[in-house]
Amino acid sequence: MTTIFKCFLVNYICDELVWLIGWIQMSDEKTMLWEMNKNLEEISAKLDKLISLFELSIKHELEEFKAKIIGKSKLKNNVYLLCDGTKTVRDIARHIDKSIQHVSMILSDLEKAGLVKANVSGRKKYFIRIF
16 A cells, blocks of 8 residues: 555544544434434545545556466456356356366466456356456
8 A cells, every 4th residue: 555545544544533532422312323324424435435546546556467467368368358247167168169177277367366256156156357
């Protein structure tokens, strides 16, 4: 994490702690509930912004990492792109006309690298890209 991002996060946490101390000191239950709801909405909005900032800050690094893992292999890239959460190893193999074993090895490499994950549903594993 960058120093700017860490400072931003520390300031955010401090602000939320100040709010929490003030909230604890309130006595009216309805006011507390209203304030809590309002603040939860604000926290949610702030977290959404933090997630967006974090994703933007690491997007280039993630793309470089993905390029390093996939390399110049069109086959690996095709397998990666077919991981949309609706396809099993068999589906992907059929789509690119390769053996299940070969596609399974590629998916295993991509999974170990953190580029895809398998969602298990019953006895089937569906592969989806992480990013």
